[in-house]
Amino acid sequence: MSDVINTVWQRDMVFESDNPSGKKLTIDSSEEFGGTNSGLRPKALMLSSLAGCSGLDVVSLLNKMKEEIDDFKIVTSGELTEEHPKYYHKVKIDYHFYGKELNEKKIKKAVDLSIEKYCGVYEMFRQFAKMESEIHLHNK
Amino acid sequence: MSDVINTVWQRDMVFESDNPSGKKLTIDSSEEFGGTNSGLRPKALMLSSLAGCSGLDVVSLLNKMKEEIDDFKIVTSGELTEEHPKYYHKVKIDYHFYGKELNEKKIKKAVDLSIEKYCGVYEMFRQFAKMESEIHLHNK
Numbered sequence: 001m002s003d004v005i006n007t008v009w010q011r012d013m014v015f016e017s018d019n020p021s022g023k024k025l026t027i028d029s030s031e032e033f034g035g036t037n038s039g040l041r042p043k044a045l046m047l048s049s050l051a052g053c054s055g056l057d058v059v060s061l062l063n064k065m066k067e068e069i070d071d072f073k074i075v076t077s078g079e080l081t082e083e084h085p086k087y088y089h090k091v092k093i094d095y096h097f098y099g100k101e102l103n104e105k106k107i108k109k110a111v112d113l114s115i116e117k118y119c120g121v122y123e124m125f126r127q128f129a130k131m132e133s134e135i136h137l138h139n140k
Numbered sequence: 141m142s143d144v145i146n147t148v149w150q151r152d153m154v155f156e157s158d159n160p161s162g163k164k165l166t167i168d169s170s171e172e173f174g175g176t177n178s179g180l181r182p183k184a185l186m187l188s189s190l191a192g193c194s195g196l197d198v199v200s201l202l203n204k205m206k207e208e209i210d211d212f213k214i215v216t217s218g219e220l221t222e223e224h225p226k227y228y229h230k231v232k233i234d235y236h237f238y239g240k241e242l243n244e245k246k247i248k249k250a251v252d253l254s255i256e257k258y259c260g261v262y263e264m265f266r267q268f269a270k271m272e273s274e275i276h277l278h279n280k
Contacts, residue, residue, distance in 0.1 A: 002219045003184045003228075007191035009212035015195050017188035019180045025165060027192035034200060040159045042192025043261055044143045045185045048157035051147035052167035052182025055155050060174060072149035079142045080260070087260035088143075120220070120227035121183055127268035 014039060046088065046125075047076040053121035054093065057114035067106040070140065071098035078129070091129040098138040111135055154179060186228065186265075187216040193261035194233065197254035207246045210280065211238035218269070231269040238278040251275055 007017040007027070013035035015027040027042050029035030051074040062069060073096040078088035095111055115122055115133060125131060147157040147167070153175035155167040167182050169175030191214040202209060213236040218228035235251055255262055255273060265271060 001222075002217055003187060004215065004217045005184055005187040005191060007188060007195055007214040007216065009195065009199065013196055013199060015192055015214075017191060019188070020184050021168065021170070021177055021179065021181050023166075023180050025180060025185075025188060026163075027188070027195070028161065029196050029200075030161070033196070034203070035196075037161055039161065040163050040165060040192075041161050042189045042196065044145055044160050045165075045189035045192070046261065046264065047143060047145040048147060048159070048165060048167070049182045049185035049189065051145060051157060052155055052180075052185070055147060055149065055167070056153055056169050056173070056175075056182065059149065059153060063174070074147040074155075075144060076147065077142055077144045082141075084258055085260040085263040087263045118224055120225040121186065123225040123227045124186065124264075124268045128264045 012036060043086075044078075047078050047091075050091070050093065050119075050121045050125055051076045054111075054114045054119045057118045058095070058110045061110035061113055062106065065106045065110065067103050067110070069097050069099040069102065072096065073098075088125075088129050090132075091125055092132045092134070094134050094136060096136045096138060098140065100140050102137045102139055104137060107137065108135060152176060183226075184218075187218050187231075190231070190233065190259075190261045190265055191216045194251075194254045194259045197258045198235070198250045201250035201253055202246065205246045205250065207243050207250070209237050209239040209242065212236070213238075228265075228269050230272075231265055232272045232274070234274050234276060236276045236278060238280065240280050242277045242279055244277060247277065248275060
């Protein structure tokens with residue numbers, strides 16, 4: 001199976017990119033690099049991709065385990081190399097769960113399954129970055 | 141320098157992710173995986189990231205070279221592995237340029253500089269995928 005994405009230049013530093021969902025997104029650079037900051041910066045989309053991929057796994061797995069959570073937030077931090085080409089060589093994912101009587105064992109199992117088995121984006125990141133992940137439980 | 145991205149669960153399979161630009165994007169899965177298709181699929185964001193990163197380099201370099209183009213489109217095709225975790229193991233970038241009297245040498249130089257020197261996302265992809273790129277000139 002293949003994904004094919006069209007990214008079309010609009011003007012200045014603005015591009016429009018499509019997605020298998022049918023939705024589109026606008027890309028632009030900062031004013032420092034000649035853009036008008038009217039769209040998403042492309043490199044950081046990698047960190048959204050990672051969080052979204054793993055987040056969907058975790059929600060899906062917790063649903064199957066009948067584990068209820070009130071809120072869930074993922075913070076992905078990517079440290080860039082100093083020299084060109086600048087890429088994320090160290091990446092940390094912090095998984096924050098909020099709820100009453102959170103089941104640590106089930107939550108850890110869901111996160112581990114995503115990281116170790118299901119999340120294809122995590123697998124790609126593993127090839128270029130030193131990865132670290134941490135689970136934070138916020139019991140109400 | 142680090143990029144820090146917050147991705148917050150909204151409901152069902154919907155997440156909202158931020159970006160250094162201040163813009164946000166919505167992530168959702170397809171109905172097949174329990175979502176409502178109301179947002180972008182996360183894995184394919186990797187291909188938008190790649191196209192956007194390289195596209196911004198190329199437009200910036202062509203501007204510096206005073207090379208005028210009418211239109212510019214990037215098609216990124218990613219072939220997924222069949223087994224979990226499913227990741228893009230073969231990726232092709234097709235750069236399509238449209239214009240009058242396109243200067244092949246300048247365009248090739250801009251694309252090569254992006255691929256070989258500037259595009260950090262391309263550098264990350266190189267670590268997990270077999271990469272291929274091709275330039276297509278469409279003279280009017």
